[in-house]
Amino acid sequence: MAYLLEHKDGIVTFTINREEKRNAVNDEVMDGLQEAITYVEQNNDVRFLVVTGAGEKSFCSGGDLSVFHALETEDEAFGMLSKMANILYKLATLPVPTIALINGTAVGGGCEIATACDFRLMASHAKAGFIQGTLAITSGWGGGTYLFERGLRHDRALKMLVDAKAYDAQVLYDIGWAMRVFEGTKRGALADFIEDMRKIHPSVHQAYKEIELRKWRERNMYERVMEEVRTCARLWESEAHHQAVNSFLTKSKK
């Protein structure tokens, strides 16, 4: 199974379960994340949604290039990108707090998933970055748009995007992208992080999230996310992008 879904003590945990592919996202993972979101929407006893990856090496390495390299044109790319962008928009606008429990490398779309969550807790050995630029594309699942809304200084957010490289956890904490850097188990880090929040009535959490979401609606977040998708789709069909993906896939096979 490409993902695991668990509901325990009010916490729904969605785990991308493709360690051998560094938890890359394929259609099954996308559908699983949608399933997790629908479950949270329909069950009032869910207090938190946690997204994480199996193992210790990777949180998520972004879109599965071995599958999505088959998408050649702008229209083909738009189909895949907008599917995940819509799912991440639902994740980002859930009424319960969402937590990216970053157990290992989070790059490309993996960094976008983490940015769509309210909070990012990072293992000290983990790295994260919007490395899409190395593939001659921009972020395409809405992550760039969320990044500019996450309260980081504008120059730091922009630098993350244009550097297109993975940063250490401590750097990401220093610039305000990661809220905590943890040693030890992710279960322990999560329990510690939600200890105070747990004591607060869920209606209060929902009310605060609604304040933030009202601001997002006023700022046309959904339309901006879809514009990001279109931009990425346009770059996707370039020769530079297809060459960069081929070069990654060929290197992997050696």
Ligand SMILES: CC[C@@H](C(=O)O)C(=O)SCCNC(=O)CCNC(=O)[C@H](O)C(C)(C)COP(=O)(O)OP(=O)(O)OC[C@H]1O[C@@H](n2cnc3c(N)ncnc32)[C@H](O)[C@@H]1OP(=O)(O)O
């Ligand atoms: C499509 C949407 C777009 C977006 O909108 O954001 C994207 O997400 S683009 C995808 C961006 N992601 C990448 O470019 C990441 C590529 N992967 C890596 O850079 C590295 O694999 C890693 C994540 C830094 C991990 O490095 P390492 O620990 O050294 O592992 P390997 O490189 O040896 O990988 C092991 C295994 O996994 C396969 N793999 C890794 N990432 C992907 C991926 N994104 N898609 C498909 N397959 C992936 C890799 O090919 C290896 O496979 P084998 O050679 O068969 O063992």
